[in-house]
Amino acid sequence: MSVSVEQQRTRSLPLSLVIDCWAPPHTESVPDFLTNLRLSDLYNLPGVSVPMNPKIFSAMRAGNIYLLENMKTSVTPMTCLKNDKGDSVLHLAAALGHDELVERIISECPSLLLEQNWKDQIPIHAAAYAGHLDVVKTLVASIAYFSGKILSEEERERFNVYVLKDIDGDTPLHAALKGGHLETALCLVKANHLASFLQNNAGISPLYMAVEAGGLALVKEMLNSLSRNVQGQESNLASRFEGRKSLVHAALKAKNTDILNVILHEDPSLGDEKDEEGRTCLSVGAFVGFREGVCNLLDRSTSSVFECNGDGSFPIHMAVEKGHMDVLVEMIIRCPDLIELLNKQGQNILHIAAKSGGYGHLTIIELMKRLYRENNHLIEEQDEDGNTPLHLATINWRPRMVRDLTKYPSNATRLLKIQNKDGLRALDIAELNLQSNYIFRERMTLMVLLSAYKPKGYDRIPPSGMTLRSRSELADPNKYKDRVNALLVVATLIATITFAAGITLPGGLNSSGKAILATESKYDMFVGFMLFDIIAMVSSIIAIIALLWAQMGDPELVHKAFRLALPSLSMALTSMTLAFQCGVMLTTSGNRFILYFIGMIQIPFFFVFVLVLVPYVGQEYGRQFGRSMDMCLWILLALVTEDDAETYHNSGSCQTRGL
Template identity: 30%
Template sequence: MDEAKAAVFGVPADALPITTKIVQTDSNLKDTRSEIQPLRTTMDLELCKEARSGDKNILCNLLPPEDASSKDPTEETPEGAAIQGNTSCLLKVTPEENTALHIIASRGHLEFAKEICRREISLLTAPNKRLDTPLHCAARVGNVEMVSYIIKLATEHDKENEVLRATNKENANALHEAAKYDRVDVANILMEKDPELASMLNCFEMSPLYLAMASRSLKVAKVLLQFSYWKEASPKSYAGPNKKTALHAAVLMSREITQDLLQRKPMLTKYADLLGRTPLHYAASNGDRHMAKLLLEQDSSTAYLADANGLFPIHIAASMENIPVVDQILKHCPDADELLDKGGKNFLHVAVKWKRLDLVRKIISEKPALRKLLNDQDNNGNTPLHTAVKNSDQGSVHFLLRDKIVYVNIINDDGFTPLDLAYEKLDEDLPFRTNSTEVCIASCLASIKACSSPQELHDLESGELSSDEAKEKPSGDDMFQERSSGNKAKRKPSASSKAKGKPSSSSKARRKQASSSKAKGNPSGDDKFKTSHQKKNDRSKENSSRNEGDEIGRQVNLARNLGIAAVLIVTVTFAAGFTLPGGYIADDHLGRGTAVLAKEYTFKVFVISDALALVFSIIATCWLMHAGTSIVDKHSRRRALSWAMRCLWAAFAGMCTAFGMGIYVALAPSCKRISIPLCIASLGAPIFAHVVANYNVYRLLGTVRIRQGYRQCIWPTIHLHDKKRLAHYSQPSRHVIIFLLLTFGTYAIVFLSAML
């Protein structure tokens, strides 16, 4: 308390007693770093400035000269008096509690440091606010000479362990600092002096070796591993946070260091972290095939070690789509394809779950024997096809269906086939959404004669949708109530009750109990059931009304957007009808006011296609105006939108034809090399636009062709119940046929009419 008051009121430090400073670490352990520590008095600005500059002569001017000739070397002088008379200014600190030796060690002024240590050796172990000693500061900046001098001085004064093994607030020693900042020479000196520094952990449970790997100080890590100490090193020397080892970090960074670690500690391959993941798990996640090969050659049994989530290295590699790592695991462990996670999934299940189609395609193509995994079921009875349908992964669905070894009618534990799951994904939205992923998957399965489960068929016959039942299964109470109600309906009255014509005594008791409960204000069981049933009906009505409102909003917005395109086509075609290519005949010539190129065949095609595009676009505009009215019922709106889109496609084809023919007739015969490609591009524009916009539909048709042949692809025949489920959607093949008829029909009408 006296020292604090003296520091506050500016009392000279010479008048204060020298006390021992006790440093308290984060773990509440008291550690006396030195017999004499600097007081909390502010360092002189001049001393701080000169300590940073490293001018030894100015330091001698600040300190009183030592009269060595008048002193007897054998005479013992009180230690406190010597320091108080000559080195009081050296005991002062900066706001961060750095002494002059901290500052000098950070800047490498060796001669200055020698002079300070000669006058005040206690500064050698003095900590600052972060509990860094001068050795920490010198190791952090990589000053080899300063580090060597501090170690030499500590050895001479029997303070070697105290200086070398001093730790800061992060519980890090000087070797940790050298590893963090990639100070190779400093790490070499420290290891030569005290190899046990490598087994000390900081507050993050990191050894210097692991810290070097985590900080990417690979040169320091190589230097550390060169010492013979590692042959008998303790497990702490390799330790990292969360039970990781240096090998966990090495497999992500350096093959050379990984090889060194495997030579010294082969058992590190089986060490698992807090999540149960071995170094092979990390290599599988990183995707380094050479690292995976190195680990598997050292110990292939690590491929059969699962982590805390039940995932084996092959599952990790499959989820990250690291194909080379999967190849290496299957090469060294051919039976690794049988490994299952907690959910009973093999690595192909996992790949399909994470939509890693390239991995599945390449593994199956290179190893056809693994095709048997395509029909394996997990703990819930789901095959990869079930998983792909649930994820709406159209690419995986088509790949699996194009392999005829895949069974499409496997029922999972919930009683659903892939087709049932596809129907659950359907959202009764717009009738012409044939290119959506969900519709294409359901249509593809239905077209290849996939079947629904018997439960699904029963629901369709009864008029109920099983998708709602699948989304919300009844609870145990509901099932009990349903069964009890069914039993009551089937139960017949007893013969005695028929004879008497009176209710039984048990029914009378129940009535009395119900009337008494009603009188008390407590509803009976039937009333509770009716109330809960009414609440469910109300919620379903609210959801249906909300969905219907969303559907109307989407359809109205679509009608407006399509209306803009229709109006643009009307405008363009109307203007083109009065700006004819080739112009008009002048007034002083025969046939004045008529088109110059009226007798040309291509000009006739231009006029007819332009007129046809104008008519179809006007019709489409009228249909869209009708569909955009909110008072129209949904069935009429759907029909209007469907017909409007067909007219719009015909108008688009006519406009493209008019443009191509107009370019062709306007160019001279010598420019046919330009006009012909332009005509082909114009006529092919509608086809190209349709293929791009409906790419999913064409992929679907390709899958149906491979699975069922061309006939089913061109004109598919599907079951009656599938037609009911797909009633709100146009069949993709029918959609393509309608488009082809519209496009080529328009072309035929135009070109044939021009011959008349």
């Protein structure tokens, strides 16, 4: 841990500290380790730095106070020693929390209190960032002791280390808050309050950081010190601290009502500030879903609900975008006309909900049904591109939202016919942009639209969406190849298994070639096994033949082959399962425990089996969805995941052509 000679550099007392007023020194008793020090000792700084050898470095890290005696007699002064980061022995002791060692070093070399490392940090920076409260108190007491001995106002200003900034613009108070040490930060604020309002290079003040961290006691102390400082003057918090003024935004993001009240009580004008993204306080509260904070702001004034953000949206749009229904309701109760607001794209809250998707947004439809029992004009409104909420739900592949919009009373028929500026209905958009690769969410969206439109040419609508075709699939039949091959493998395996089970019967054959278990008492179970095994084999063979036809290359033939293969494969899987259960019960009929166990698991197994398989391969023969198919649709929609919407759309997988 040493540095080269070229890295040695001159160290000097910080000269660029600016302060408005100086805090009086502490009146507490002077610690013993400071009683014999003189003010001149503080300025006894070395001219050069010398690399710290590994032995001394290890001793400082271990808090070894006995090595200090040896260092006194060393040729190299203790104040000159630096590691490869420019840290002095006091930096190391302070950063590692060795309070006794810190006291010993200060009593021997008080000038190290002002010594900077190569990041322009003094020891109190290091102690504050590490959160060593006892060490910080020791350093504060030392600084207060020397401050009391300084007579010159100019020297006092130079000695205010609490406002000293490192290369990142951080004061010791910044360092404590970056480390998340609120008690340490409180100690520094009590020592000197002015640093609370100074910004670092990122434009952030300690006050802003304290609000973000949710430190109520710390925020109160910062603001109380400001109030004491401006007695008799008009207090305006926003004009007295640097950097970001959006303290209310930070309190809302932290979801801390107490801090929010303290800030607004100190300076109500901060409730009108916008953050760096141009968002109002109410918009931030709506965005994070902080209902108590939003109610707090609304109780003070409702005028901000009509204040636009930098992106042209309003607070109600932010609440809808994130699906915070409780916040949305609070806004509508106070200002019912809010639901009519449009963003700069001409979109209302239903447009926003349709784009955002997710379970939370579906309750907005229910809310609209309560507000507009007869006719909801919002559902038919078109934005600047001519898109209705249904268009946007389709563009963003939101099958649940599409289902709820198409089932909306009194508006559904007209909604389905509306065209955007490109002359496209919602169904047209889905058919144009459906990918040839099987994307479950896309197929479900198109299937829901087909169930609503019921267009000609779709007499059979498969709930799985397996055979729904995009324009690219019509031009390229090879897109089905992988799907056909996968189903063909499954069908072949079923045929092989059921064939082998039919030849090698459970229990084997007797000398006359008859099945041993085909006795009178077990005859019904044996017949059941054979029946289900034969059905499974025949169904799988039908599926194999249909899938072989699908490999011929004709797109229309592929489409029809799927319609035959999927139900056949479903029948084969069901029959194979029943045949297995009959075979197990046939061979273990003497064991009641196994029979009871099979009976117990049979019902929930078939429930799950039907729940998963039937909706996937079932078909509706006719133009209308019956109740059974509605149930299948409901099950499949429950399997759709829309939480990854942002990643999904950023990938460019569903860019709408012509929109």
